[in-house]
Amino acid sequence: MKNKNNLDPEKAEKLLFQMLLMRKFEEKSAELYTKEKIRGFLHLYIGEEAVATGIIQALKPEDYILATYREHAHALARGVDAGVIMAEMYGKQEGCSRGRGGSMHLFDKEKNFFGGNAIVSGHLPLATGMALASKKLKRDNITVCFFGEGAAAEGEFHEALNLASLWKVPVLFVCENNLYAMGTALRYTHAVQEIEKKGPAYGIESKAVDGMDLLKLMEAANKAVEQVRSSGEPYLLVCNTYRFRAHSMFDAELYRDKTEVEKWKKRDPIPKFRKYLLKENLISEAKVQELEKRLNTEIQKAVDLAEAGTWEAKEELTRFVYSENPVS
Amino acid sequence: MKNKNNLDPEKAEKLLFQMLLMRKFEEKSAELYTKEKIRGFLHLYIGEEAVATGIIQALKPEDYILATYREHAHALARGVDAGVIMAEMYGKQEGCSRGRGGSMHLFDKEKNFFGGNAIVSGHLPLATGMALASKKLKRDNITVCFFGEGAAAEGEFHEALNLASLWKVPVLFVCENNLYAMGTALRYTHAVQEIEKKGPAYGIESKAVDGMDLLKLMEAANKAVEQVRSSGEPYLLVCNTYRFRAHSMFDAELYRDKTEVEKWKKRDPIPKFRKYLLKENLISEAKVQELEKRLNTEIQKAVDLAEAGTWEAKEELTRFVYSENPVS
Amino acid sequence: MSELKKITYREALKAGIREALLNDDRVFLMGEDVGRYGGAFAVSKSLLEEFGEDRIMDVPLSESGFVGAGIGASLAGMKPIVEVMTVNFGLLPMDQIVNNAATLLHMSGGQLNVPVVIRMSCGIGKQLAAQHSHSWEPLFAHIPGLVVVSVGTHEDARGMLHTALEHPDPVIIFEYTSMLNLEAEIQIDAGHTDISRAKVRREGKDISIITYGIGVYKALEAAKRLSEQGIDAEVIDLRVLRPLDEDCFIKSVSKTHRALLVEEAWASVNISSEVSARIMENAFYELDAPVKRLGGSEVPIPYPLHLENASVPQVEDIENAVIKILRP
Amino acid sequence: MSELKKITYREALKAGIREALLNDDRVFLMGEDVGRYGGAFAVSKSLLEEFGEDRIMDVPLSESGFVGAGIGASLAGMKPIVEVMTVNFGLLPMDQIVNNAATLLHMSGGQLNVPVVIRMSCGIGKQLAAQHSHSWEPLFAHIPGLVVVSVGTHEDARGMLHTALEHPDPVIIFEYTSMLNLEAEIQIDAGHTDISRAKVRREGKDISIITYGIGVYKALEAAKRLSEQGIDAEVIDLRVLRPLDEDCFIKSVSKTHRALLVEEAWASVNISSEVSARIMENAFYELDAPVKRLGGSEVPIPYPLHLENASVPQVEDIENAVIKILRP
Ligand SMILES: Cc1ncc(C[n+]2csc(CCOP(=O)(O)OP(=O)(O)O)c2C)c(N)n1
Ligand SMILES: Cc1ncc(C[n+]2csc(CCOP(=O)(O)OP(=O)(O)O)c2C)c(N)n1
Numbered sequence A, B: 001m002k003n004k005n006n007l008d009p010e011k012a013e014k015l016l017f018q019m020l021l022m023r024k025f026e027e028k029s030a031e032l033y034t035k036e037k038i039r040g041f042l043h044l045y046i047g048e049e050a051v052a053t054g055i056i057q058a059l060k061p062e063d064y065i066l067a068t069y070r071e072h073a074h075a076l077a078r079g080v081d082a083g084v085i086m087a088e089m090y091g092k093q094e095g096c097s098r099g100r101g102g103s104m105h106l107f108d109k110e111k112n113f114f115g116g117n118a119i120v121s122g123h124l125p126l127a128t129g130m131a132l133a134s135k136k137l138k139r140d141n142i143t144v145c146f147f148g149e150g151a152a153a154e155g156e157f158h159e160a161l162n163l164a165s166l167w168k169v170p171v172l173f174v175c176e177n178n179l180y181a182m183g184t185a186l187r188y189t190h191a192v193q194e195i196e197k198k199g200p201a202y203g204i205e206s207k208a209v210d211g212m213d214l215l216k217l218m219e220a221a222n223k224a225v226e227q228v229r230s231s232g233e234p235y236l237l238v239c240n241t242y243r244f245r246a247h248s249m250f251d252a253e254l255y256r257d258k259t260e261v262e263k264w265k266k267r268d269p270i271p272k273f274r275k276y277l278l279k280e281n282l283i284s285e286a287k288v289q290e291l292e293k294r295l296n297t298e299i300q301k302a303v304d305l306a307e308a309g310t311w312e313a314k315e316e317l318t319r320f321v322y323s324e325n326p327v328s
Numbered sequence C, D: 001m002s003e004l005k006k007i008t009y010r011e012a013l014k015a016g017i018r019e020a021l022l023n024d025d026r027v028f029l030m031g032e033d034v035g036r037y038g039g040a041f042a043v044s045k046s047l048l049e050e051f052g053e054d055r056i057m058d059v060p061l062s063e064s065g066f067v068g069a070g071i072g073a074s075l076a077g078m079k080p081i082v083e084v085m086t087v088n089f090g091l092l093p094m095d096q097i098v099n100n101a102a103t104l105l106h107m108s109g110g111q112l113n114v115p116v117v118i119r120m121s122c123g124i125g126k127q128l129a130a131q132h133s134h135s136w137e138p139l140f141a142h143i144p145g146l147v148v149v150s151v152g153t154h155e156d157a158r159g160m161l162h163t164a165l166e167h168p169d170p171v172i173i174f175e176y177t178s179m180l181n182l183e184a185e186i187q188i189d190a191g192h193t194d195i196s197r198a199k200v201r202r203e204g205k206d207i208s209i210i211t212y213g214i215g216v217y218k219a220l221e222a223a224k225r226l227s228e229q230g231i232d233a234e235v236i237d238l239r240v241l242r243p244l245d246e247d248c249f250i251k252s253v254s255k256t257h258r259a260l261l262v263e264e265a266w267a268s269v270n271i272s273s274e275v276s277a278r279i280m281e282n283a284f285y286e287l288d289a290p291v292k293r294l295g296g297s298e299v300p301i302p303y304p305l306h307l308e309n310a311s312v313p314q315v316e317d318i319e320n321a322v323i324k325i326l327r328p
């Protein structure tokens, strides 16, 4: 039985669990980073969980997903196992990229999860090209490409959107506008700050949505995905959101006020969604407690898997520079 | 005594002569190309003369100009001597770039003419930066950057316009929309074909103007230049025009109909302007004939200068890779 | 032995592309002006008519965008031949080529293949001046994960594309603008050629001339002239610039005990540097004389013919350098 | 001899920038996050507060745009220090750097100087994985018209920027992320350092270790350990990678008769290749053993520490390689 937002208890539980898992997983990651279990760059998505959750719930398994270096949540939403992601962040060969990628480069081809890209905006042209392949091969999957508002200032944004529109290929561009590109606020990045106003310059339908509200996001995502799938044409969805944490673990956050952060934290998408579900009787308090417990087990399992993981032998260093079976 | 279009006989004559010179100079160049006096790429501006003329007449000598590889007319309008340009196209050291640049790379620092750039859109960021320098140095000159509609698809267009708008620097972007980028028609280059619709995505005031009509161009240019100068902010002026000739001398023109070309030739800006001047009594038939004669002399002089020019010694090949007086 | 036929380098390239399109539906050609214009250098002329818009795609000026899209399309199962009109525009998509095409396989722990083929016309020889005369094979040859090949003969112009398309990893093909009109005889049934091995184009015993690209025919010509002077030069065409076929040239030098390395790219940090260093490391005790290099002058290429010619090694230069090594 | 003080590499860089800003009003620093964030690696922390927004400019993600703008600003009389946050993003503006910055002087026949300084942090050592661990000095060192320098010591971190800004031509400065926290002693009144000469960092008679960047301290450490084994190694810091100071290392090799070349960049077509080839050409008869190279593994750098460490030469590797050359 679905409510007016198209939610039934099963889906409601699944989504809440997913967001809780993202949050907890990243809190744990931050902790493990300070313990030097995880190294390199670590970019947390905390505060933005509704975006990945809302968009990815609208997709089919055969749809392609590309994301940035801030992609743990996207991988989790896509169903990549938390343990395999954690192992990747440890650099263990049990990780989803064999440990070679680390936090910024999660890949899972079977799940159609294409990274994990750390050159800002570098994956936008790839997304256009993957959608072009779908069109040429007459597949009915779509491609979804996540990127930040900072990325939209890069030339590749311009090129990728123009090409997608000219070619009429099924790609959904999802701009995660969290107001900052590292320490550079939106107003210093774009002369026109409403990113959705850039779509029309390419003839691409564009819409902005509250990125802190899972329900609104689901509605917008369902509509956008449906439209891309049926029309075969690109769409730009701008999700206005906020990251509660620093840009990465190397960030003193000199560029913004604590009060601004606190203000946004009041709009935390997770309690908001939980409250809504409780109010609508889509979930019970008891169930919520059970979820929390399951969550802890899941996180513990993930860490255990990562801890038990093994290091790739040094001798394998030069593997995969070229294909091992040079047959195409 | 100026007429309602702000023209007096002196200026009228000057402008007509300028356009005639551009036309004749390029016709001569084409001829010299077939005689192998000029080599490499040669891109003719024939048909588009009103654009360079209309814009550059609005400038002061201290304003900076950047153009593409299709820039003979711009150099002429800027007052670079026809002979020095012709010598450059011959590759003689009397040329404005010492013969090293050829047709695509005319430079004249004294005239504030900064090329002559053959990487499509590569000069747009330079223009933004030159305007930034003017702002920082509190100079009151502006920068004018000419480029094709094809260039507007490049990422650098996006980046350069956004930066110019964010920084509020005095740069006039002039898009010479001649409907083709080599053999690729506008509709295959841009999902949204009205280039002026791209300005608003950067908060830049934009306007399109008939590029075949010198009077309309002058009006639009005067306004745009005035606005850039007084506001210190960027402006995008799209001049809709057409090239009558092939893209370059290596072009079989397979991509367009002769009838289309013929249709546009009816809108040739030169006869149109001449007719107007005669009608308005801003010039006499006799004067026109005199101009034609002067024209022939001027072209002959240019060719003579080029012919008499000398080749740079081979030993000088490696000069100017680095500065000769490394004092800044 | 089968019959010979005369063919231009251009025709050979085109035959290779046509065959690829006929052989595999997943193959498509995309690039600026490959379709309606007929290819900037007429290599793909009439292919649009034969194969249609889906297989021969004209793209807007947006090198990073469409090369990235080609990479994306290859990730999703297509076999794109992406033409970057000339290498001179090849720095614009270089981030895509390096950080995506060359990196994804390794970074994903072996999951993601990128079977894209990128063709670029390159080199000097048409008086196209500084921005249009680049020889950037060394820049690409520095990048692990790429297969970089150089088409120095008509045989390879005909046969390398097929092999490149069979490779599961990204292949960069360098073709030479100045050779397009050159005629040569190849086997009437000339087939696919190797992209993993260098090739001895002429056997000799006195010295090894090691080169690639335009250098091959020049070296063969020099060898012919040298033979009239009693010098028997071996000519090696490297063909694959990454990964280098070291065995081939080490074997040759171990036989001839002398080597001259010839290339048109700027003389420092180029392919010859690498070949020299490898000979140093692997055949030092075989050498009867130091290995010498003839490279391109380290200048932005100037426009005039005499200076252009002076910028790269000519047949006489090769001849003289060999004589100097053998008869010091 | 004056007093010594302890300073980190980061502090030394910052002192150099601060001095430059104080010395010349035309100098300004621009780059992503140089201001409000305090610099991605805190090098420019607090400079915004000291010098204001006009001198310390945060720019949007648009590397081609703002590097091009820096070039443009330098053409028009400013002295920009453009920071490309890390070399990993340095391919995006590479067309600007090569086709404009490095080319304009020559192409304009000596008219246009481009006194821009471009700083990039680079190198491996922080587990940042494939897309963020690049050592691309060789790519830039291939380009005539650029001055390319590498900051291998604290002394140069403090003193090179000044000299670079005095140069009338474009200077690319490579700084090393992994050295930022490293402390060393420099003269309390340490001044400007040369950007035209290599430097012997340790004199020795048995072998020349020729390196740059991170390699310098590693080589010095190896030399120290070797000295305990009775081997007296000379250590040369190349410092300027283009144009190379050949005299310095040829002289050294002519004294020691043996050389080991060490660098972190991918092992083929790199700086060591060039140095080896030049030793071959100019000091072949001085050699008592073939010149050997230790370069970076030819792989996209993997994330885990043990594989990252295995990717570049370590002190032990240098030590072992030297011993192998001297006591084969
Ligand atoms: C091409 C490029 N330039 C710079 C960087 C360094 N960098 C990493 S993340 C980032 C900010 C990106 O901001 P945004 O696109 O808004 O994404 P967010 O991190 O906010 O999710 C920057 C500047 C990079 N990785 N790639
Ligand atoms: C970056 C780049 N890509 C491709 C080219 C090859 N090319 C030269 S001119 C041109 C068409 C440019 O069209 P447009 O900007 O409309 O200017 P127009 O020639 O019509 O004046 C192309 C594709 C180039 N010079 N630079």
Ligand SMILES: [Mg+2]
Pocket (backbone or CB within 6 Å): A148, A149, A150, A176, A177, A178, A179, A180, A181, A182
């Ligand atoms: Mg952001």
Ligand SMILES: [Mg+2]
Pocket (backbone or CB within 6 Å): B148, B149, B150, B176, B177, B178, B179, B180, B181, B182
């Ligand atoms: Mg055009």
